[in-house]
Amino acid sequence: MNQALEIYNTLSRKKEVFKPINAPFVGLYVCGPTVYSDVHLGNCRTFISFDLVYRYLIHLGYKVRYVRNITDAGHLEGDRDEGDDKFAKKAKLEQLEPMEIVQRYTLGFRHIMAEFNALPPSIEPTATGHIVEQIEMTKKLIDNGYGYEVNGTVYFDVDKYAKEQDYGILTNRKLDDLLDNSRELNGQDEKKGRLDFALWIKAKPEHIMRWPSPWGEGFPGWHIECSAMSKKYLGNTFDIHGGGMDLAATHHTNEIAQSQGCNHTHPVNFWMHANMLTVNGVRMSKSAGNGFLPGELFTGNHPLLQKGYSPMAVRFFMMQTHYRSTLDFSNEALQASEKGFAKLMSAMETLNSLKHSPKSSVNCAELSKNCYAAMNDDFNSPVVIANLFEGVRIINSVHAGTETLTEQDIQLLKKLFNDFVIDILGLKTEKSETSSTALKEVMQVILDIRADAKNKKDFATSDKIRDELLKHNITIKDTKEGTIWTL
RNA sequence: GGUCUCGUGGCCGAGCGGUUAGGCAGAGGUCUGCAAAACCUUGUACAGCGGUUCAAAUCCGCUCGAGACCUCCA
Numbered sequence: 001m002n003q004a005l006e007i008y009n010t011l012s013r014k015k016e017v018f019k020p021i022n023a024p025f026v027g028l029y030v031c032g033p034t035v036y037s038d039v040h041l042g043n044c045r046t047f048i049s050f051d052l053v054y055r056y057l058i059h060l061g062y063k064v065r066y067v068r069n070i071t072d073a074g075h076l077e078g079d080r081d082e083g084d085d086k087f088a089k090k091a092k093l094e095q096l097e098p099m100e101i102v103q104r105y106t107l108g109f110r111h112i113m114a115e116f117n118a119l120p121p122s123i124e125p126t127a128t129g130h131i132v133e134q135i136e137m138t139k140k141l142i143d144n145g146y147g148y149e150v151n152g153t154v155y156f157d158v159d160k161y162a163k164e165q166d167y168g169i170l171t172n173r174k175l176d177d178l179l180d181n182s183r184e185l186n187g188q189d190e191k192k193g194r195l196d197f198a199l200w201i202k203a204k205p206e207h208i209m210r211w212p213s214p215w216g217e218g219f220p221g222w223h224i225e226c227s228a229m230s231k232k233y234l235g236n237t238f239d240i241h242g243g244g245m246d247l248a249a250t251h252h253t254n255e256i257a258q259s260q261g262c263n264h265t266h267p268v269n270f271w272m273h274a275n276m277l278t279v280n281g282v283r284m285s286k287s288a289g290n291g292f293l294p295g296e297l298f299t300g301n302h303p304l305l306q307k308g309y310s311p312m313a314v315r316f317f318m319m320q321t322h323y324r325s326t327l328d329f330s331n332e333a334l335q336a337s338e339k340g341f342a343k344l345m346s347a348m349e350t351l352n353s354l355k356h357s358p359k360s361s362v363n364c365a366e367l368s369k370n371c372y373a374a375m376n377d378d379f380n381s382p383v384v385i386a387n388l389f390e391g392v393r394i395i396n397s398v399h400a401g402t403e404t405l406t407e408q409d410i411q412l413l414k415k416l417f418n419d420f421v422i423d424i425l426g427l428k429t430e431k432s433e434t435s436s437t438a439l440k441e442v443m444q445v446i447l448d449i450r451a452d453a454k455n456k457k458d459f460a461t462s463d464k465i466r467d468e469l470l471k472h473n474i475t476i477k478d479t480k481e482g483t484i485w486t487l
Numbered sequence: 488g489g490u491c492u493c494g495u496g497g498c499c500g501a502g503c504g505g506u507u508a509g510g511c512a513g514a515g516g517u518c519u520g521c522a523a524a525a526c527c528u529u530g531u532a533c534a535g536c537g538g539u540u541c542a543a544a545u546c547c548g549c550u551c552g553a554g555a556c557c558u559c560c561a
Contacts, residue, residue, distance in 0.1 A: 244561025336511035
């Protein structure tokens, strides 16, 4: 690895060499889910993308503090600081405490992420656990002149902020354009400017989730939690902030304004945004109703799905697309990935039984170099995979006897595959129904009978055994080293 | 309307000035009793039209088409 890691920075709209503020430490913040319903598959793609980032940074030797929040309060139905609280609404619907909703979907979320083999973050702070920090930040913003209170609700003064700073810096938007495209204030509005957003919201009498504050009982606005928690755990300026692309224009723009307004410094060096997941070319979204849940994807229990796809096959599918490209789900694409993934993992197994030769007929060092070059180029996992498949070809060729490898090169390949497939891409072999010893013994008996039949040229019997077993998803392969079976 | 992406062979998907991306599917071959797996060989690809250049999928302009954000979503 002789070149540096380059990361595409949304802020500058180009790739920049990654330099941590305080190496070997790296601060990484990713906007987490709002836990009022089952995790959306699109969320999963974002978190899996950042899992790749996290894993690669660790692989490079950085000490990463990865913070991903859980939004369990303060997220309203509309972003106009009105409408129902999402948790309260769902709680009412299911006749539960809001915190029961939070608990249920937090556990569900963690379960799904574990299925995808995503490493848990170092810290997973909740909004409700950081009310004090959010109030403090709001106070500071008022003190600094960027916040104002109206009837128990505190707003951020975008107009004032925009006079001193570039409010639309992240998405390259001009204030006038933003104003042109935002809704007119009507007589009922409390805010001064139409771009102003709430830092703290006064609780209506019926509101269950509420906390005392200098402005009366209420709850925090959505954007302030990320500013408050990233500041608390990563400091006023940290290395990388990630999230889905849809968050850039509003949520992250406001986050920057809040942090800048509070700390007088831009909070983040590298802004990274993962692209959307689409179905038939259209963004999969909660409101469009064109999506399926991760669980449905695994079981295939959805009209859009022909069959179920395992978490690892899906993860591999995601890794075959760059995180900044949209990823389109289709059965055809999923099935292609499923087979490719199986091929990759089976080659990894073959690698363990490879015989070495006095000299190598292929260049393995080149492969390793290419893999690092790809990752260093803004985490280009598709190119990593292309190179790994060159490795697969080599492994299978050596196994077939058409290429040779030295003992040293075999070790190098083992390390390469372990580093990239397991550690960095985060893929793992899927255990097929932990075959019991009893099953193994039975299979051995059956295979012995079949071998006898074959020796006697009784192919009717041997083929019958093979065909019948296949019906029960047991595949038989006759290799030079004998017959093997897989479930 | 504004701010941006993107249009690559049957499908998915990299590349972003000169060299085979890769996977899946298809075709032919080797191996096998037959399969399976594997290996070898194999593809009229770069939306269209102009321009820059010795050289363009890759840069510039226009046209057509798709999508995202600007309104809750990662």
